[in-house]
Amino acid sequence: MDVGILNKFEWRYLIVDEGHRLKNKSAKLLKAMQTLNCDRRLLLTGTPIQNTTAELYTLLNFIDPKRFHSENQFQAAFGDLQESRQVAELQEAIRPYVLRRMKESVVRFAMLRCCCAVL
Numbered sequence: 001m002d003v004g005i006l007n008k009f010e011w012r013y014l015i016v017d018e019g020h021r022l023k024n025k026s027a028k029l030l031k032a033m034q035t036l037n038c039d040r041r042l043l044l045t046g047t048p049i050q051n052t053t054a055e056l057y058t059l060l061n062f063i064d065p066k067r068f069h070s071e072n073q074f075q076a077a078f079g080d081l082q083e084s085r086q087v088a089e090l091q092e093a094i095r096p097y098v099l100r101r102m103k104e105s106v107v108r109f110a111m112l113r114c115c116c117a118v119l
Contacts, residue, residue, distance in 0.1 A: 011038035019043025023055035
C-alpha cells in the first residue's frame with residue numbers, strides 16, 4: 001500500500017475491515033493507518049474480543065487516541081484484570097466503542113426478513 005498517495009487526502013472516515021489485524025502495536029499496517037489524516041475511525045471484525053489488555057489498548061488508541069492516550073495509565077487501571085471491579089470498569093470504558101452482534105440475533109433477523117418477504 002502506498003500511504004504517501006493516501007495521505008494527500010483528508011478522510012472523513014477510515015473503516016478497516018479485519019480490524020483485529022491492528023492489535024499488534026508494531027504492525028506495519030497499524031503504523032501506516034495511524035499516519036492517515038481522518039476525522040473518525042471504525043474497526044470491523046468478526047473476531048470476538050479475546051485480546052490481551054495491551055492489544056486492546058492498541059485498538060482503542062487507534063480508534064480514539066485522545067481518550068486512550070496513555071498505555072501506562074491503561075495498564076495501571078486494567079493490566080492484570082485480577083479484580084471484578086477492573087473488569088466492570090473496563091467493560092464500561094469500552095462500551096461506547098463496541099457493537100456486538102450475537103449470531104442468534106443475526107439468524108433471527110434473517111429469518112424474520114425471509115418470512116416478511118414471503119408475506
